[in-house]
Amino acid sequence: MDFSAVTIEILVALLGLVLLVTGLLLPPDHKKANGYIAVVGLLGILAFSLSGDAGRSGTFLYGLYTLDSLSKYFKEIFMIAAILVILMSLSYTKRFREGKGEYFSILLFALLGMMVMVSSNDFITLYIGLELMTISFVILTAFDRSSLKSSEAGVKYVLLSAMSSAVLLYGLSIFYGLSGTTEYAGFITCLQSGGLGPALILAIVMVLAGFGFKISAVPFHMWSPDIYEGAPTPITAFLATGSKAAGFAVLIRLLLQVLPSQHVNFSGIIIMLAVLTIIVGNLIAIPQKNIKRMLAFSSIAHAGYILLGLVAFTGMGVGAMLYYIFIYIFANAGAFASVTALSNITGSDEIEDFGGMWKRSPLVTAVLMISLLSMAGIPPAAGFVGKFYLFASIIKEGYVWLALVAIGMSVVSLYYYVMVIRVMLTGQVKSDEPVTVPASLKTVMVVSSAATIFLGVYAGPLTSWTSSVASMFVK
Amino acid sequence: MLKDFGIIGIFVLGGLFFTGAALLTNWIIRPKEHHNENATSTFECGLDTRGPTWVQFRINYFLYALIFVVFDIETVFLYPWAVRFNSLGVFALVEMIIFIAILALGLWYAWKKGALEWK
Numbered sequence A: 001m002d003f004s005a006v007t008i009e010i011l012v013a014l015l016g017l018v019l020l021v022t023g024l025l026l027p028p029d030h031k032k033a034n035g036y037i038a039v040v041g042l043l044g045i046l047a048f049s050l051s052g053d054a055g056r057s058g059t060f061l062y063g064l065y066t067l068d069s070l071s072k073y074f075k076e077i078f079m080i081a082a083i084l085v086i087l088m089s090l091s092y093t094k095r096f097r098e099g100k101g102e103y104f105s106i107l108l109f110a111l112l113g114m115m116v117m118v119s120s121n122d123f124i125t126l127y128i129g130l131e132l133m134t135i136s137f138v139i140l141t142a143f144d145r146s147s148l149k150s151s152e153a154g155v156k157y158v159l160l161s162a163m164s165s166a167v168l169l170y171g172l173s174i175f176y177g178l179s180g181t182t183e184y185a186g187f188i189t190c191l192q193s194g195g196l197g198p199a200l201i202l203a204i205v206m207v208l209a210g211f212g213f214k215i216s217a218v219p220f221h222m223w224s225p226d227i228y229e230g231a232p233t234p235i236t237a238f239l240a241t242g243s244k245a246a247g248f249a250v251l252i253r254l255l256l257q258v259l260p261s262q263h264v265n266f267s268g269i270i271i272m273l274a275v276l277t278i279i280v281g282n283l284i285a286i287p288q289k290n291i292k293r294m295l296a297f298s299s300i301a302h303a304g305y306i307l308l309g310l311v312a313f314t315g316m317g318v319g320a321m322l323y324y325i326f327i328y329i330f331a332n333a334g335a336f337a338s339v340t341a342l343s344n345i346t347g348s349d350e351i352e353d354f355g356g357m358w359k360r361s362p363l364v365t366a367v368l369m370i371s372l373l374s375m376a377g378i379p380p381a382a383g384f385v386g387k388f389y390l391f392a393s394i395i396k397e398g399y400v401w402l403a404l405v406a407i408g409m410s411v412v413s414l415y416y417y418v419m420v421i422r423v424m425l426t427g428q429v430k431s432d433e434p435v436t437v438p439a440s441l442k443t444v445m446v447v448s449s450a451a452t453i454f455l456g457v458y459a460g461p462l463t464s465w466t467s468s469v470a471s472m473f474v475k
Numbered sequence B: 001m002l003k004d005f006g007i008i009g010i011f012v013l014g015g016l017f018f019t020g021a022a023l024l025t026n027w028i029i030r031p032k033e034h035h036n037e038n039a040t041s042t043f044e045c046g047l048d049t050r051g052p053t054w055v056q057f058r059i060n061y062f063l064y065a066l067i068f069v070v071f072d073i074e075t076v077f078l079y080p081w082a083v084r085f086n087s088l089g090v091f092a093l094v095e096m097i098i099f100i101a102i103l104a105l106g107l108w109y110a111w112k113k114g115a116l117e118w119k
Helices: A003-025 A033-051 A069-090 A100-119 A123-141 A148-179 A184-192 A198-214 A223-230 A233-258 A260-285 A291-312 A315-346 A362-376 A382-396 A400-426 A439-457 A460-473 B002-029 B059-083 B085-112
Strands: A058-060 A065-067
Touching (some): A003 A033, A003 A100, A003 B085, A033 A069, A033 A100, A065 A100, A069 A100, A069 A233, A069 A439, A069 A460, A100 A123, A100 A233, A123 A233, A148 A198, A148 A223, A184 A233, A184 A260, A198 A233, A198 A260, A223 A233, A223 A291, A233 A260, A233 A291, A233 A315, A291 A315, A291 A382, A291 A400, A315 A362, A315 A382, A315 A439, A362 A382, A362 A400, A382 A400, A382 A439, B059 B085
């Protein structure tokens, strides 16, 4: 058997197990070292993956598992997101009463679940990856045992994700019932013979609903504000970036690789999802007082923008999605790192408590500003380029009205992003106590805002990478 | 297609009719006696319960159950491997060692965390 297609996954699993051991062996005051081990290990795995020694393509277990440029791209994205989240967590774990050692290990297993999801070439493998990710996230969401909100968020997440999993599984079981196989390859051949009727459409709707939950598309978005608010802030960042990116990765693979013959049947659903998600996400974000809730609704709106790439249903659309997900991770990491830093100081996530932060910590203010402006799509931040590619890809397919809706809502979003910036620059200063930001958080903040600016000014290398990945979906 | 569902419908109706008819016949011909205490008590299924049955169980029960799963899974995979040991060769042996090592790690972790202590 050829293990080269799963080297990355094996290494991540190994690192997770090693962290479990070191987490127990380290003395109680030094559990933080686990985080450093995780960061160093992941950086090594990321370098190994980027260097290309990990293999470029191949299959494993008789085609149940596949490594191709799409899954490789997403795995590298997940690893970057995980590294940023672990760095964010280093200063946050002191809030946890226990389990400081296990925290990083579970985080790595969530990462492993995402990797299995994007690489799976079979419905059962896909589901196992999905559940590995979801269950790890449930534990992480409820990790702050001293906080009632965190436990509540955990319970909500486990119940709601169980329901979405049930719907998804029902859809997948209909796929199996129609084709007699759980493998994508066999399923595609079965689709080509045609004539599967209304049951297939029902199954597609159910699968879309299941993954609509993961990417928090309206009307499956209800869970995300509560859970984003209650979860520990680094985990919120990982939910908003990694989990969402994994959902999109699977949607890209399922819709463009497995079900393209059914495009006429589901294109309308995706357009509706995208329009609703963009409009509802942006409008409900306006009145939010809590920054984590505001970012939750903004991340719903961003899911809508990214869905536009699936509306376009072309190589260009996928390329735009890949680019947008990449820069979205950096913008979110920057924003959540600043929020972590601010809430470490003020002990609150309310926007009004950030008043006059500009005087107390210019760095935090600048990073949050760059991240929010990138999300709003203001040049030179990378969000502008990302939105430009997405909107261009749908205009090219003739959806001018949809692009106008998205642009209009993007203008609306500017309002609530700028409101936060306004409070930070002109709001009432609550105290003059100087602000100290831990070095690990500073690293995340500097790296993510530098990446956001750099990719906005010089997008060439990344776009050539994303378009070469997307070229497998030429239509 | 629709015709096939019609056949299923006939089966469903037939099934409902037969179960209904059987129950009805039983109800008609059964001796009409009043319930006595012995008829409604638990029999052949353990002892009568004492006190309320909705009590809280210690979390340790569940920890033991989880650790039991470790051994359970181990057996499930060890047995077929042992039966075909000769034909599976060295590769399977190495795989099995890795597999058992991971499970042993899990047991060690649980032990170290104090899951086996009854406090």
